Amino acid sequence: MQERQQSKRKLLFLIVFIHLLPQCLGRPQSKNGRYRQTFEEVKREIAGYKDIAKAIIDLAVYGKAQNRSYERLALFVDTIGPRLSGSKNLDTAIKYMHNALKENGLENVHLEPVKIPHWERGEESAMMVEPRCHNLAILGLGNSIATPPEGITAEILVVTSFDELHARAPEAKGKIVVYNEPYISYGETVQYRSQGAVEAAKAGAVASLIRSIASFSINSPHTGWQYYRSDVPRIPTACISVEDAEMMARMSSKGMKIVVNLKMEAKTYPDASSFNTVGEIVGSKYPEQVVLVSGHLDSWDVGQGAMDDGGGAFISWEALSLIKNLGLRPKRTLRLVLWTGEEQGGVGANQYYQLHKVNISNFDIVMESDEGTFMPTGLAFTGSDKARSIMREVMQLLQPINVTAVYENGGGTDVDYWVQDGVPGASLLDDITKYFWFHHSNGDTMTVQDPNQMNLCAAVWTVVSYVIADMEEMLPR
Numbered sequence: 001m002q003e004r005q006q007s008k009r010k011l012l013f014l015i016v017f018i019h020l021l022p023q024c025l026g027r028p029q030s031k032n033g034r035y036r037q038t039f040e041e042v043k044r045e046i047a048g049y050k051d052i053a054k055a056i057i058d059l060a061v062y063g064k065a066q067n068r069s070y071e072r073l074a075l076f077v078d079t080i081g082p083r084l085s086g087s088k089n090l091d092t093a094i095k096y097m098h099n100a101l102k103e104n105g106l107e108n109v110h111l112e113p114v115k116i117p118h119w120e121r122g123e124e125s126a127m128m129v130e131p132r133c134h135n136l137a138i139l140g141l142g143n144s145i146a147t148p149p150e151g152i153t154a155e156i157l158v159v160t161s162f163d164e165l166h167a168r169a170p171e172a173k174g175k176i177v178v179y180n181e182p183y184i185s186y187g188e189t190v191q192y193r194s195q196g197a198v199e200a201a202k203a204g205a206v207a208s209l210i211r212s213i214a215s216f217s218i219n220s221p222h223t224g225w226q227y228y229r230s231d232v233p234r235i236p237t238a239c240i241s242v243e244d245a246e247m248m249a250r251m252s253s254k255g256m257k258i259v260v261n262l263k264m265e266a267k268t269y270p271d272a273s274s275f276n277t278v279g280e281i282v283g284s285k286y287p288e289q290v291v292l293v294s295g296h297l298d299s300w301d302v303g304q305g306a307m308d309d310g311g312g313a314f315i316s317w318e319a320l321s322l323i324k325n326l327g328l329r330p331k332r333t334l335r336l337v338l339w340t341g342e343e344q345g346g347v348g349a350n351q352y353y354q355l356h357k358v359n360i361s362n363f364d365i366v367m368e369s370d371e372g373t374f375m376p377t378g379l380a381f382t383g384s385d386k387a388r389s390i391m392r393e394v395m396q397l398l399q400p401i402n403v404t405a406v407y408e409n410g411g412g413t414d415v416d417y418w419v420q421d422g423v424p425g426a427s428l429l430d431d432i433t434k435y436f437w438f439h440h441s442n443g444d445t446m447t448v449q450d451p452n453q454m455n456l457c458a459a460v461w462t463v464v465s466y467v468i469a470d471m472e473e474m475l476p477r
Contacts, residue, residue: 036473036476037472037473039386039389039390042390042393042471042473043393045471045472046390046393046394046396046397046467046471047393049397049463049467049470050397052326052328052466052467053397053398053400053463053467054400055326056322056323056326056459056462056463056466057398057400057401057459057463059322059325059326060318060322060455060456060458060459060462061401061452061455061456061459064325065318065321065322065325065458066451066455067451067452067454067455068318068321069311069314069315069317069318069454069455069458070449070450070451070454070455071451072100072314072317072318073306073310073311073314073446073449073454074306074446074449076093076096076097076310076314077304077305077306077310077445077446078304078446079096080092080093080096081304081305082299082300082301082302082303082304082305083297083298083299083305084119084120084298084299084300084301084343085116085117085118085119085272085274085298085340085341085343085344085347086116086117086118086119086120086269086271086272086274087118087120087301090274090297090298090340091274093297093298094111094274094275094277094297094338094340097277097297097313097317097338098111098275098277100317101277101279101317101336102279104279104317104320104321104324105324106279106280106281106320106324106336107279107280107281107282108278108279108280108282109278109279109280110278111275111276111277111278112275112276112278112352112355113273113274113275114273114274114275114276114340114341114347114348114351114352115271115272115273115274115347115351116271116272116274116298116340116341116344116347116348117142117143117268117271117272117341117344117347118268118269118270118271118272119142119143119144119266119267119268119269120266120267120269120301121139121140121144121264121265121266121301122146122264122265122266122267123263123265124138124139124140124238124263124264124265124266125138125151125262125263126138126209126238126240126260126261126262126263127260127261128248128258128259128260129153129259129260129261130257130258130259131251131256131257131258134244136209136240136241136244136260137219137220137221137240137241137244138209138221138238138239138240138262139221139222139223139238139239139302139441140223140236140237140238140239140264140266141193141197141210141223141224141225141226141237141238141239142223142224142225142226142300142343142344143225143226143227143228143268143344144197144226144236144237144238144264144266145234145235145236145264145266145268146236146264146265146266146267147207147236147262147263147264149263150263151261151262151263151264152176152206152207152236152261152262152263153259153260153261153262154174154175154176154206154207154259154260155174155175155176155257155258155259156175156176156177156178156209156248156252156258156259156260157171157172157175157176157177157178157205157252158178158180158245158248158249158252158253158258159177159178159179159180160179160180160181160182160249161181162191162192162195162199165177165179165199165200165203166199166203169202169203169204172200172203172204172205173203173204173205174204174205174206175205175206176205176206176207176208176209176260176262177196177200177203177205177207177208177209178208178209178211178240178245178248178249179192179196179208179209179210179211179245180211180245180246180248180249181210181211183213183214183215183242183436186213186436186439189213190213190224192210192211192213193210193213193224193226193239194224194225194226194227195226195227196208196210196226196237197226197228197234197235197236197237198227198228198229198232200235200237201232201233201234201235202232205235206235207235207236207237207262208235208236208237209237209238209239209240209245209260209262210237210238210239210240211239211240211241211242211245211246212239212240212241212242212245212441213239213436213439213440214242214436214437214439214441215436215437216434216436216437217241217242217243217437219241219243219244220241220441220442220443221238221239221240221241221441222239222436222439222440222441223239223300223301223302223440223441224239224300224343224440225343225344225345236262236264236266238262238264274340274341274348275340275348276337276338276339276340276348276349276351276352277297277337277338277340278335278336278337278338279317279320279335279336280320280333280334280335280336281320281323281324281329281330281333281334282329282333283329283330283331283332283333283334283469284329284330284331285331285332286331286332286333287332287333288333288359288362289332289333289362289363289364289474290332290333290334290335290359290362290363290364291330291332291333291334291335291364291365291367291465291468291469292335292337292363292365292366292367292415292418293316293319293320293334293335293336293337293367293369293461293465294312294313294316294336294337294338294339294366294367294368294369294414294415295309295310295311295312295313295314295315295316295338295339295368295369295370296309296312296313296338296339296340296342296343296348296349296370296414297309297313297338297339297340298339298340298341298342298343298348299343299444300343300440300444302440302441302442302444303438303441303442303443303444303445304444304445304446305444306444306445306446306448306449307372307373307435307438307439307444307448307449308370308372308438308439308440308444309342309369309370310449311369311372311373311449311454311457312368312369312370312371312372312373312428313338313369314454315369315373315428315454315457315458315461316336316338316367316369316461317336317338318458318461318462319334319336319458319461319462319465319466320334320336322458322462323462323466328466328470330466330469330470331469331470331471331472332364332469332470332474333469334465334466334469337352337414339352339414342370342413342414345413346413346414346416346417348414349413349414349415349417350417353417353418357417357418357421360418360421360423363418363423364423364424364468364469364474364475365383365423365424365425365426365468365475366411366415366418366419366423366424366425366426367415367425367426367427367428367461367464367465368411368412368413368414368415368425368426368427369412369427369428369457369461370412370413370414370427371412371427371428371429371430371432371435372430372432372435373428373430373449373453373454373457374430374431374432374433374434374435374450374453374457375430375431375453375456376401376403376428376429376430376431376453376456376457376460377403377405377429377430377431378395378403378404378405378406378407378429379391379395379405379406379407379410379426379427379428379429379460379464380406380407380408380409380410380411380426380427380428380429381406381407381408381410381424381425381426382408382409382410382411382419382424382425382426383410383424383425383475383477384424384475384476384477386476387424387475387476387477388406390475390476391406391426391464391475392406394463394464394467394468395464397463397467398459398460398463401456401459401460403456403460405429407429410424410425410426410427411425411426411427412425412427415427422477423477424475424477426464428457428460428461430453430457434448
């Protein structure tokens, strides 16, 4: 009996010792039972990917895969064209990509059904009829209502801000409000596009025309989504070119009476059926854990949607293609998601999040490229300080192409649902000097894209996603 008790005590001591050993060594145990590495160990692990990172860069930038993402994108946008939410073009694009991912040999290629808005602009025009006849270049804003068939003919009121509109509200009644707001940044100035109709309607305006949210213009209107409020009358709204907005502002400042006739056939239909498109490389060791790379397939109905967001979608596909080409299989699953309904506020992505958030603890990082694929400058990242330190080490692997910086505010419309719940988020950061020249306009065509820059973007996207997916431990939250 005494020997049996001594054996039990020895066994108990051994169990306690094994449990405490990692803490004694400074290596706390993670929830899933694996040991949390020290930062120095993580640094050494990441440094060990130097040769793989170089192989990825060589293949993407100089090797057989050179220009592949560009050529794939050109064929896609030239064949299908713009892909507005709810349109036949978007349906065609999704079927095209579903087949392409299968032919590329990705695993678990499938479509996940969602409902997305269906709005069509129809015929539209705006004519200045006083003090002279002048055809205004316009693009109706998404979700706008139509005018009566004969249009709306009214005097305009030009304002530069919401504050000025509120101060001159008595003058706005029965008029078309024209916003000639100065471009500061997209994030700050876009409020005039999204809320301009509501604010004008509050003051009794019959329509609103918004100076395009663009940093440069060649008489090019830029469209985008706008929002109504249930407690405010809905009025038609469209964007006009920077040049026309400034012209009317100059004329108005000289006391001229300006009258415009606006015609819009815009119509909103019931929500349409659509799909998020998914393909994977299944993880070899922790397949339930996910590194998500993404871009959105839908676009506006002007241009080709090559820049927004064809480039981002296709370098995300390219990341998995490059990894397959090199015969690599990371420890955790690399999941490509091509979103639908992004331009209406991440509608498809929100439904994906609602479906998959039950497994949120298994999402290692969510990555989205949706601000162009111009010359890459680094990675924008949102996450804990420890995770940021790890990302800095990962980015050092991109020294051969001199893209090593880590910036703030990673994420994007489609992945922010996850980031707000604590999942690390990353977005490609590139030189967007010219991005808002073409954004949401007829200028968003394949001509904007540069194959060499896309190669570099693909290399960055692939190195980051592969290394994070293959490291022994998930990013700390």
